[in-house]
Amino acid sequence: MLRFAQSSSRTFLRTMSAQASSTIPKTQKAWFLNETGDLDVVKYDDFPVPKIGDKDVLVKNKYAGVNFIEAYYRKGIYPLQKPYVLGQEASGTVVAIGEDVQGLEVNDKVAYVAGASMAQYTKVGSDKLLVKLPASTSDDQLKIYAASMISVLTALTFTKECYSIQKGDFALLYAAAGSAGLAFDQTLKKAGARVIAVASTDAKLKLAQEYGAEFLINSSKEDILERVQQITNGEGVSVVYDSVGKDTFETTLDAVKRKGTVVSYGNASGPVEPVVLAKLSPKNVKLLRPRIFGYLGSQEEWEYYSNELVTxxxxxxxxxxxxxxxxxxxxxxAATELEARKTTGKTVLEIS
Known part of the structure; x- marks a missing residue:
């Protein structure tokens, strides 16, 4: 009886998916590029709706986060396959499911980390970085999740995996008023760190302070290294989270203390030049270049960190x-303002 009930339920869900699929268009609006370059190479036009496999779901997107990493792909800093549909995170509603998908149904609300999210529809592996949200999730909550997925997961994983924060540790944080920076401000403070925030304006620094930063450095009018030495009484910081890249890397190495850790995770000013490893030796510095996917590679890791995210x-x-x-x-x-450092927090697209 139970087996029959399960089979009937499964058949019903497949019927729903097939009915939903019949209403899905063949083409959609999407942001994509066929060549690398400046923003003028990015196109907003018709693009095929992806076909799902047995383990995939098709999500009709409601909101998508805007991230600086798109500039790296667009400029050719990171490799990509063309045509490349922009986007790394979004939230929306499942409109079709593959034959082997478990635990998800048509009409479920979800948020996810996956490429090609700046489109009306995105194919997402059901076993990938996807969170099922309550049926009662409102549009405002969907927007919050679209704004939070990458930033919060970055802060949660990096503050636990890259360096284990101890109470009282000094942590130097660049771009402290961006979406990832604000997530770091909060997670680092909770872990007991004394956050030294770096940003380019007093208004950004005030925001970083509101979200947990203890010390503030205005990079447009203060010497970062000099201020770090003052704050730490010449010892340096235990860990640096550097998303700026080329322009700050040498300062970062100078600012970290003996046996400290440098977490280089962005290229806002350009890629860091090749590093001679011997430069790390005088202070026995640890240097990491992480991505969140490397910390979310197993099902156990994803379950742990996705639960932490939702909580x-x-x-x-x-x-x-x-x-x-x-x-x-x-x-x-949106991209122009983000790349010109005119934004704080997160910028979001409403997908229609």
């Missing part, structure tokens, strides 16, 4: 302020 977001323990929501067609304007 942090739902409780308000980690919040990412959304600076502005653009319509889907306005991506270029």
């Amino acid at each position: 942090a977001v739902n409780s308000g323990e980690v919040t990412i302020p959304i600076s502005k929501t653009y319509s889907m067609s306005e991506y270029k304007q």
Whole structure:
């Protein structure tokens, strides 16, 4: 009887998926590129709706986060396959499911980390970085999740895996008022770190302070290394989280203390030049170049960190302020402001 009930339920779900699939268009609006270059190479046009495999789901996106990493792909800093559909994270509703998908149904609300999210529809592996959300999840909550997935997961994994924060550790944090920076401000403070925030304006620093930073350095008018030495009484910091890259790397190496850790995770000013490993020897410095996917490679890791994410977001323990929501067609304007360092918090696209 139980086996029959399970089979009937499964058949019903497949019927729902087939019915939903019949209403899915063949083409969609998406942001994509066929060549590398400046923002003018990015196109907003018709693009095929992806076909799902047995272990995939098709998500109709409601909101997508705007991330600086798209500039790295667009400029050719990171390799990509063309045509390349932009986007790394989003939230929305499942509209079709593959034959072997377990635990998800058509009409489920989800948030995920996966490529090609700046499109009306995205194919996501059901065994990938996807979170099923409660049926009661509102549009405002979907927006919060689209703004939080990468930033919060980055902060949660890096502050646990790259360096184990001890109470009282000094942590130097660049871009402290961006979406990832604000997530770091909060997670580092909770872990007991004394956060030294670096940003380019007093307004950004004030925001970083509101979210947990203890010390503030205005990089447009203060010497970062000099201020770090003052704050730490000449010892240096235990860990540096550097998303700027080329322009700050030497300062970062000088600012970290003996046996400290450098976490280089971005290229906002350009890629770091090749490093002679002997430069790390005088202070026995540890140097990492992590990505969140390397910490979420197993099902156990994903379950742990996705639960941490949901708890942090739902409780308000980690919040990412959304600076502005653009319509889907306005991506270029959103990217221009982000790349010009004119934003704080997170920028989100509403997909329609």
